[in-house]
Amino acid sequence: MNKQILAQKEADVNALIQQMKDAKSVVVVEYRGLTVGEVTELRRALREEGVSMKVYKNTYAQRAAKELGYDEIIDTLVGPNALTFGADQVAPARVLAKFAKTHDKLILKNGIVDGAVVDNATIQTLASLPNKEGMLAKFASCLNAPVIKFAMTVKALAEAKEGTNTEAAPAAE
Template identity: 60%
Template structure:
């Protein structure tokens, strides 16, 4: 084999491995049976959530998976696969699962979330979570809730004392 071809393949493997390492989550899907229009719609939905969606040869992806130590992902790399790389741990799973509900041809297979290989069930559970900003706002709401309840109780006590003081006069 030509040395230039070998170097190009090594560069591709290292590119895939780098993307997997840099992404908070990577989801593997099988897209067999989707039309071009459906793939375009899926790519548009993923791009809106800042998720990169690429199709690589399985052999190159398997080598990249070996190089980062995520060998559990190798068994999912059969058939026509695509990879979704997300900076948000939940975004790829959420967008792909929502699209898969409408289009049965898209099959969620496996993935890597924060460096750990996960199965389809975990990806499905992740898809029900809100994005990072949504989780932060929910957390802040939980933190503020006791303070708001305490403030309301103090206000109610103050109002009841004012009402009883006026009645006594």
């Protein structure tokens, strides 16, 4: 084989390895049977969440997975697969699971989240979590709850104290 072709293939695998290292989560999906319009719709939904999707040759993906020590996903890299790469752990799973509910031809296989190989069940669990902003909002409300309760208690005590003083004042006159 031509040395230039081999060098290009090696560069492609190295680029995939780097992309897998940089992503917080990678989800492997099978898209067999989806129309071009459906794949375009899926890519648009993923892009809105900051997730990229790319189709690689299975041999490239297998070599990259082996190089990174993710041997558990090598067996699932058969057939028409796409890899999605997310900057956060939840976004790819959430968007893909939502899309798969209305398009049963999209099959979520497995993935890598924070350096650990996860199965389909874990991806479905991740999909049920809110996005980063939603999680931060829930966290902030948890932090605010005790402060709000304290403020309401102080206000109630102040009102109760004022109520006893105003009733007693007219009686003294």
